[in-house]
Amino acid sequence: MIQIQAFEMFLSSPACKIEVPERLTVSHEALVQSGLADRCVSIPVREATDADILLVHSEEYLEAVKKTPYMTLEDLKEFTLQYGDVYFHPNIYHCAKLAAGAALQLVDSVMTGKVRNGMALVRPPGHHSMRSAASGFCVFNNVAIAARYAKQKYGVKRVLIVDWDIHHGQGVQYSFEDDPSVLYFSWHRYEHQKFWPQLRESDFDSVGKNKGVGFNINVPWNKVGMQNSDYLSIFCHLLLPVAYEFNPDLVLVCAGFDSAIGDPEGEMCATPDIFAHLTHLLMNLAGGKLCAVLEGGYNLTSLAQSVCQTVQTLLGDPAPPPANLDGPCKSALDSLHCVRSAHRQYWSCLKHAEEEEEEKTLDKGEEGNSIEEKVWPEPPKRVTPTIRTAVVLPDGVTCPDGCKRFSSSEDLDPLIISKLNDVSGFMHAVLGLLLPLAYEYDPTLVLLVRMSDAGLCEIVWQQLTGLLQGLAQGHMLVLMQDGEKECVGPTASSLLGYPAPSLGQLPAPLPEDVASIESLRHRLKADWKLLQTTGDFTTTTAASDINMTHNVTSTELFK
Numbered sequence: 169m170i171q172i173q174a175f176e177m178f179l180s181s182p183a184c185k186i187e188v189p190e191r192l193t194v195s196h197e198a199l200v201q202s203g204l205a206d207r208c209v210s211i212p213v214r215e216a217t218d219a220d221i222l223l224v225h226s227e228e229y230l231e232a233v234k235k236t237p238y239m240t241l242e243d244l245k246e247f248t249l250q251y252g253d254v255y256f257h258p259n260i261y262h263c264a265k266l267a268a269g270a271a272l273q274l275v276d277s278v279m280t281g282k283v284r285n286g287m288a289l290v291r292p293p294g295h296h297s298m299r300s301a302a303s304g305f306c307v308f309n310n311v312a313i314a315a316r317y318a319k320q321k322y323g324v325k326r327v328l329i330v331d332w333d334i335h336h337g338q339g340v341q342y343s344f345e346d347d348p349s350v351l352y353f354s355w356h357r358y359e360h361q362k363f364w365p366q367l368r369e370s371d372f373d374s375v376g377k378n379k380g381v382g383f384n385i386n387v388p389w390n391k392v393g394m395q396n397s398d399y400l401s402i403f404c405h406l407l408l409p410v411a412y413e414f415n416p417d418l419v420l421v422c423a424g425f426d427s428a429i430g431d432p433e434g435e436m437c438a439t440p441d442i443f444a445h446l447t448h449l450l451m452n453l454a455g456g457k458l459c460a461v462l463e464g465g466y467n468l469t470s471l472a473q474s475v476c477q478t479v480q481t482l483l484g485d486p487a488p489p490p491a492n493l494d495g496p497c498k499s500a501l502d503s504l505h506c507v508r509s510a511h512r513q514y515w516s517c518l519k520h521a522e523e524e525e526e527e528k529t530l531d532k533g534e535e536g537n538s539i540e541e542k543v544w545p546e547p548p549k550r551v552t553p554t555i556r557t558a559v560v561l562p563d564g565v566t567c568p569d570g571c572k573r574f575s576s577s578e579d580l581d582p583l584i585i586s587k588l589n590d591v592s593g594f595m596h597a598v599l600g601l602l603l604p605l606a607y608e609y610d611p612t613l614v615l616l617v618r619m620s621d622a623g624l625c626e627i628v629w630q631q632l633t634g635l636l637q638g639l640a641q642g643h644m645l646v647l648m649q650d651g652e653k654e655c656v657g658p659t660a661s662s663l664l665g666y667p668a669p670s671l672g673q674l675p676a677p678l679p680e681d682v683a684s685i686e687s688l689r690h691r692l693k694a695d696w697k698l699l700q701t702t703g704d705f706t707t708t709t710a711a712s713d714i715n716m717t718h719n720v721t722s723t724e725l726f727k
C-alpha cells in the first residue's frame with residue numbers, strides 16, 4: 169500500500185482540471201476512515217531511476233522532461249503544446265519519478281513475498297505516456313515500466329496487464345504490442361473512435377504485432393452507460409479464459425476508476441462494488457501476485473468508494489453481493505463478439521467462439537442524458553469475519569492448523585500436467601458457464617460438494633473454491649467425503665483466502681468437452697443473460713423446448 173502526494177497541476181487548463189490532488193487525499197482518507205489503511209503495510213516510496221525510466225522511454229524524452237523543473241513558464245507552455253491533454257508543473261518530473269518508483273517498490277514487495285498483493289495510489293497516472301511522449305495527464309508509463317522491471321529483475325516470464333481504466337492505455341499497447349511475454353488487456357470508451365484519444369488502433373482488431381500477435385486485447389465500448397453485467401460478461405467470457413490460458417507469473421492492474429458510475433469522463437454506470445469482484449476474479453492468477461496502480465478516476469466520491477472496494481478485496485475480505493446483474497446490453501455483446509472473433513485464432517479457449525458474421529447494428533445511445541448527475545447508494549459496509557473458516561473433521565484427520573499455503577511457487581510437474589488434459593475443459597466450464605450463472609443467480613450460500621470420484625486434482629479444486637468465494641459474500645460450505653483426507657488442507661487453504669497455485673499453461677480443451685459445454689450454454693442463455701456472448705439471439709432455443717428452468721443442478725452442469 170503506497171501513498172504519494174503530487175502537487176497541483178501548475179498551468180490550469182480546462183482539459184486537466186479534473187486531475188486534482190484531492191483524488192489522492194480523498195482516497196487515502198476513505199481508507200483511513202474505513203479502517204482499511206490500518207490493515208495495510210505501508211511501503212516507502214522511491215524515485216524511479218533513469219535506468220528504470222529508460223526501460224520504456226527514450227533518452228531524448230527523459231532528458232527533455234528532466235529540464236522541465238528549470239523551465240520558465242513560457243518554456244513550459246511551449247513544451248506542453250507538443251503533447252495532448254497533459255500539463256507540466258515544475259514539480260511534475262519529481263512526482264512522475266515517485267509515481268513510477270512507487271509502482272516498482274510495490275513490484276519488489278510482491279515479488280519478494282513481503283506482501284501478497286497491493287495497490288499504489290499515485291499521481292500522475294501513466295498508461296497514456298509513450299516512449300517519447302507525454303499524453304493524457306501521464307508523464308512516465310508507471311505500469312509499463314513496472315512490467316519490464318519485473319521481467320528484468322525477477323525473471324518473470326509472463327505479465328498480465330489488466331487496464332480497467334475507461335481510457336485506452338495506448339502507451340501500454342505501443343510498449344508491448346510485439347511482445348508475447350506481456351499480455352495487455354484494455355476496455356475503454358470508444359464510441360466508434362469518437363472518444364479520446366480517438367485512435368484507430370484502440371479498436372478490437374488491434375491484436376498485437378509480429379511475435380506479440382494475440383497478446384493485445386482491446387474491448388471498445390461503443391456506448392456510454394455500461395453496467396456491472398457488461399463488465400462481468402467481459403471478464404467471464406473473454407479476459408479470464410484468456411488469462412488462465414496465458415498463465416501469468418504476475419498481474420498488474422492499470423486501476424483507473426473513471427470506469428465507475430458518476431465519473432465525468434467515463435459516463436459509465438458500473439457501481440463501485442464491481443471492483444471488488446473484478447479484483448477477486450484476478451486474485452487466483454499468478455499465485456495471487458497482483459499489483460494495482462492507480463490511473464484515472466475523477467468523481468471523488470465514486471473514486472474513493474472504488475479504491476476501498478479494491479483494497480478491501482486485496483486484503484481478503486469477502487466481496488459484497490454484486491448489484492443489479494441483469495445481463496449485458498446489446499452494444500456490450502457486440503463488442504464482446506467482435507473481440508472474441510478477432511482473437512479466436514490466437515487462444516484455444518476462444519476457438520469455439522461463434523463464427524457467423526452478423527450485421528452490426530449501429531446502436532444509437534439509449535442512455536442519452538449525460539449531463540444529468542448520477543446518484544447511487546453508498547456501498548453497504550462490508551464485513552471482516554473474525555473467524556473465517558471452520559472445519560469439522562472425522563477422527564484421524566489432522567486439522568490444517570495455520571493452513572500453510574500450498575506450493576504456489578513450485579512449478580507443476582510436467583507429468584502431472586499431461587495427466588490433466590481435462591483441466592482446460594473444466595476451467596472452460598467454470599469460467600464461461602458456472603461463474604456467470606452463479607453471479608446471475610446470486611446465491612446466499614454456496615454449497616460445494618466434492619465427490620470422491622471427481623477426478624479433480626487439488627489445484628483445480630482450489631481454483632474452483634477460490635473463484636466461487638466471490639459469490640454469496642463468501643458464505644461457502646464445502647462437503648467432502650471420507651477418502652478425501654489429503655484434500656482437506658488445500659481446501660482449507662483456499663477457504664482461508666490463500667491464492668490457489670497456478671494451473672500451468674493450459675492445453676486446448678478437448679473438442680468434445682467444449683461441444684457439450686457450449687451446447688449447454690446455448691440452451692441456458694435464453695434464461696440466463698450472463699451466458700450470452702453475442703447480441704444475436706436468433707439461434708437461442710426457448711427454455712421450454714428443453715424443459716429447463718432456472719433450477720440447474722451441478723450434475724446437469726457437468727454431465
Ligand code: Q6M
Pocket residue numbers: 182183184253293294295296304305333334335364424426463464465
Ligand atoms: C480530457 C478531456 C477533458 C489516466 C486517464 C487520463 C485521461 C485523460 C483524458 C484526457 N482528456 N474533458 O486515463 O484517466
Ligand code: ZN
Pocket residue numbers: 333334335424426463464465
Ligand atoms: Zn482514464
